[in-house]
Amino acid sequence: MKSRRIMAPPRIITPSAGKISFPAVMRLGNGLPVYLLGGGTVDLIRIEFVLNAGQIMEETHMAASVANAMLTEGTVSHDAITLNDLIDSTGAVFNHTAEKDTASLVVITLSRKLEEVMELAGEVLLHPSFPENELRMLKEKKIQAFLTGRQKTSVIGREQFYMALCGKDNPYGRITRLEDFDALTAAVTRDFHSRFYRPENMYITVSGREPESALPVLSKFFSGSSQWHKAEIPQLAFETSPPGRIFAEVKGSVQSAVRMGWKGITRDHNDYHGLQVANMILGGYFGSRLMRNIREEKGYTYGIHSVTGAFHGIGFIVIMTEVANEYREETLKEIRKEIAELRRNPVSTDELQTVRNHFMGEIARMFDGPFSSAEAVRGLIDYDTDHDYYSRLISTIETITPDRIMELFNTYFNPDEAVEVIAGTK
Amino acid sequence: MIEFNSHTLSNGLRVIAHHDASTPMVTTDLLYDVGSRDEDPEATGFAHLFEHLMFGGTDDVPAFDTPVMIAGGENNAFTNNDITNYFITLPANNLETALWLEADRMEGLDLSESRLRIQKSVVTEEYRQRYLNQPYGDLMLLLRPLAFRRHPYMWPAIGKDISHIEKADSRRVKEFYHRHYNPSNAILCVAGNVHPDQVFSMAEKWFGDIAPGRRIIRNLPQEPPQTERREVTARRKVPAAHLIMAFHTEKRESRAFYVLDLLTDILSGCDSGRFPEILIRKKELFSEADIYLSGEIDPGLVIFSGRLRNGADISKAEEAVRDELDKISTRQVTVAELDKARNRYEASRLMSYVSAGNKAFNLAFQELLGDANGINTEIERYMSVTAAEITECSAATFRPGNCSVIHYLPESHEE
Numbered sequence: 001m002k003s004r005r006i007m008a009p010p011r012i013i014t015p016s017a018g019k020i021s022f023p024a025v026m027r028l029g030n031g032l033p034v035y036l037l038g039g040g041t042v043d044l045i046r047i048e049f050v051l052n053a054g055q056i057m058e059e060t061h062m063a064a065s066v067a068n069a070m071l072t073e074g075t076v077s078h079d080a081i082t083l084n085d086l087i088d089s090t091g092a093v094f095n096h097t098a099e100k101d102t103a104s105l106v107v108i109t110l111s112r113k114l115e116e117v118m119e120l121a122g123e124v125l126l127h128p129s130f131p132e133n134e135l136r137m138l139k140e141k142k143i144q145a146f147l148t149g150r151q152k153t154s155v156i157g158r159e160q161f162y163m164a165l166c167g168k169d170n171p172y173g174r175i176t177r178l179e180d181f182d183a184l185t186a187a188v189t190r191d192f193h194s195r196f197y198r199p200e201n202m203y204i205t206v207s208g209r210e211p212e213s214a215l216p217v218l219s220k221f222f223s224g225s226s227q228w229h230k231a232e233i234p235q236l237a238f239e240t241s242p243p244g245r246i247f248a249e250v251k252g253s254v255q256s257a258v259r260m261g262w263k264g265i266t267r268d269h270n271d272y273h274g275l276q277v278a279n280m281i282l283g284g285y286f287g288s289r290l291m292r293n294i295r296e297e298k299g300y301t302y303g304i305h306s307v308t309g310a311f312h313g314i315g316f317i318v319i320m321t322e323v324a325n326e327y328r329e330e331t332l333k334e335i336r337k338e339i340a341e342l343r344r345n346p347v348s349t350d351e352l353q354t355v356r357n358h359f360m361g362e363i364a365r366m367f368d369g370p371f372s373s374a375e376a377v378r379g380l381i382d383y384d385t386d387h388d389y390y391s392r393l394i395s396t397i398e399t400i401t402p403d404r405i406m407e408l409f410n411t412y413f414n415p416d417e418a419v420e421v422i423a424g425t426k
Numbered sequence: 427m428i429e430f431n432s433h434t435l436s437n438g439l440r441v442i443a444h445h446d447a448s449t450p451m452v453t454t455d456l457l458y459d460v461g462s463r464d465e466d467p468e469a470t471g472f473a474h475l476f477e478h479l480m481f482g483g484t485d486d487v488p489a490f491d492t493p494v495m496i497a498g499g500e501n502n503a504f505t506n507n508d509i510t511n512y513f514i515t516l517p518a519n520n521l522e523t524a525l526w527l528e529a530d531r532m533e534g535l536d537l538s539e540s541r542l543r544i545q546k547s548v549v550t551e552e553y554r555q556r557y558l559n560q561p562y563g564d565l566m567l568l569l570r571p572l573a574f575r576r577h578p579y580m581w582p583a584i585g586k587d588i589s590h591i592e593k594a595d596s597r598r599v600k601e602f603y604h605r606h607y608n609p610s611n612a613i614l615c616v617a618g619n620v621h622p623d624q625v626f627s628m629a630e631k632w633f634g635d636i637a638p639g640r641r642i643i644r645n646l647p648q649e650p651p652q653t654e655r656r657e658v659t660a661r662r663k664v665p666a667a668h669l670i671m672a673f674h675t676e677k678r679e680s681r682a683f684y685v686l687d688l689l690t691d692i693l694s695g696c697d698s699g700r701f702p703e704i705l706i707r708k709k710e711l712f713s714e715a716d717i718y719l720s721g722e723i724d725p726g727l728v729i730f731s732g733r734l735r736n737g738a739d740i741s742k743a744e745e746a747v748r749d750e751l752d753k754i755s756t757r758q759v760t761v762a763e764l765d766k767a768r769n770r771y772e773a774s775r776l777m778s779y780v781s782a783g784n785k786a787f788n789l790a791f792q793e794l795l796g797d798a799n800g801i802n803t804e805i806e807r808y809m810s811v812t813a814a815e816i817t818e819c820s821a822a823t824f825r826p827g828n829c830s831v832i833h834y835l836p837e838s839h840e841e
Contacts, residue, residue, distance in 0.1 A: 015498025091769030147665035299547025361498025
């Protein structure tokens, strides 16, 4: 058998993310922005409506998610069963979710059915009826999911970390309790909807072939009566817990969720891009220091990741994994060791080049095709990030040095400031 | 219409190329015709464990992931009961790197003891994370041995038991590699921004001189028809009961597969399906109610899976499912229901063509089933399904004697 070695390996061409440009923006009569992302090979069109109607806007805990979930549970013109039948008969998919900072409805439809589908989208977004019976059933379902979550170490670990980071009364840190469901009445939900689900408080992305052809249809259903004016993001108070260990018992679990993290920086900070590169080296890809050590050398876990992220007003860095109960102390020790190493010694140029190339490939994949691009630009629009975010990120990836990365580790990765969460058996 | 070209190398490797100029990327999909159905009943989980070992490196490439990352790519793999599938997506101008890596590990994998020891531990943690440490996570571990008594579909791809993973030794690992990982048992599909001629010449360059190996001809024990209802009750620390009802069906390449695929969409594919409408909204018995095909190549299952509402009685819930299955087996679905399912199929089919990676896998899988062009002809098989066929196929499938039932109850619950 001939060895592969006889042939020289192919020369690798340094990947480039290409030129990432911010999409064209058009405005409906009321000023509502519509971002257009053209391209693709299939006759489908994807329309996403994004509203400033996330958890941070709510006065009653979970009002945002319940208002969003109720969108397809009946409208002023159709009861739930008829409405869903109308939607499904077109073949379109309606996905609606409420997250921490925004809420959205994504519609993917056959291009030829755009008009009838947009009429339904308008009805769902602007004229839901919040019937009592459907609300009762939805709440029961959410309670069941909540109780199931009490058995999941990953869920408990996550909520304990965000509570430690943001505070128990902060919308990012609040932990749901069973009695919170009592306050979720039709009146609360309706009120939340009427304040935030308005054409003046949303933007739209259209992606697919000839996205501009959707504009007249969107004008017909979303021009509204008032001028476009996004709802103000409230000023949030943060109460971060002091460093230390938080243990949350999950009886009978065979693994523990481990979360180690601390406060970081927000997207507008000059170091945000460099921090993404540093984080990738530590735990942001399959070849990361943490993955190589804790999965590929020790076999303690199926996966370990580190993440840098930011909400409105706060950034964070968090390392997360699920490990067998008997490995959790050893895992925390190894995480500290890897961070200490990156604070002490610059990464090799080989390792940095690998991370650079991998990151470029990742950006290229994020913008591969109109649908993916629409998802990628959403992050920029939601946080009013500079339109040249990606070009600056790309230039940081290309030029950052090993010394600069070590400096970033010394500035932003200090395990002595960490909150360590363990959710598992005693 | 997905256009493609295909070519078989002299060593038996089947190569398919699909040109998509709309993307700067390319995906290589390398499908090995080996899954957990090919395992020894005493050494299950082996195909999946082996998938992990395929990332261990070779003499020429000590760490498989590194060159992929340097080339700007991402890669992964999955194992199911029928196949093991590896894919790499990377900028099109680095396609050759992906082919070099796949060829290299098809032939020269480093199967060291230490590598094996670590991956046994990683897979054990995967087993715990996905199946044991999740509420309801072991449902499929319970179902397979109940529904299958002879066919190796009786164990899931992760394996029957963690102890099988722990026992895996390097002699068996090597045997498995030489037996299954060779050109005769593989299909390579490349989809993305590259011309088919280039794909074929690069495939020849990197795979052309690998020894062919022997094509595996399977002779698996066939599952005898089920004639009596089977039932197990499990008690777990969960907040709500769960009901599984599974029925044997025909193989992937049968008319029944397409008929039942459309039927299950009519029943539970969307919010206006019969199950959400009747079982969830009207009768308020379930909070989730889904029915789907398990989708294996040999005769598999059609599985009802429903989470009960608090306080709902599991026998009543089962009866209600039974009523719906009887209805569908005796009365034809409406024209509107069939039209809806067809529209939804059309849209979801187009959705699956958005990414070149998906097209690459689908072409390779259709080739394994017999002809890559199945990707284009499948639509006709779906669109030609009639209401009468649905009734007939339902009656044949949803017989009470063909049913395996799991009552999965909260620990405190008294039946």
